[in-house]
């Protein structure tokens with residue numbers, strides 16, 4: 001009997017946490033992280049590598065940071081993307097940084113810089129936007145203590161200076177981040193994790 005009610009509780013919590021994730025956690029994706037939106041001199045696959053480390057969901061946003069007027073953001077079809085053909089972009093092609101794009105539809109989306117030669121050199125980004133019903137990579141809810149966390153956030157039980165151990169950039173393009181804030185690509189995960197732990201604690205307190 002105890003096991004049965006525990007299973008139901010766990011199931012309830014899992015559904016509740018999943019719903020909260022889906023309805024409240026829009027992620028802002030800084031394209032290229034600290035490298036921004038530029039011609040990737042060191043690695044033409046830089047933006048596909050970056051995209052492969054992200055999960056893009058409907059209502060998330062992309063932010064392209066770049067040198068205004070030296071680059072732009074063209075939204076294009078797959079055919080144009082594959083050919084780096086800038087003759088018929090979809091909609092406007094903004095040239096002033098930052099450019100924020102809200103991901104409103106599921107499926108594959110294609111962007112590149114329409115400045116001559118930049119797309120061919122790798123300044124192009126394709127992403128797959130998934131819907132809110134796909135389960136996000138949540139921590140498993142079977143263990144109540146808030147010590148199991150995704151790898152993005154440091155365990156709360158380990159004393160650690162808040163910002164001195166910021167991870168170095170993974171590409172040779174990026175200069176080391178200036179002293180100061182945490183890496184921007186880890187913030188959403190940390191926020192979501194803290195939120196989940198809070199909800200989990202409240203739910204357990206109410207139901208046990």
Ligand SMILES: *[C@@H]1O[C@H](CO)[C@@H](O)[C@H](O)[C@H]1NC(C)=O
Nearest residue numbers: 022023057058059131132133
């Ligand atoms: C996206 O945001 C709109 C407006 O807030 C909302 O109506 C819609 O349900 C959201 N879609 C998803 C998948 O979160």
Ligand SMILES: [Cu+2]
Nearest residue numbers: 071113115118
């Ligand atoms: Cu460019």
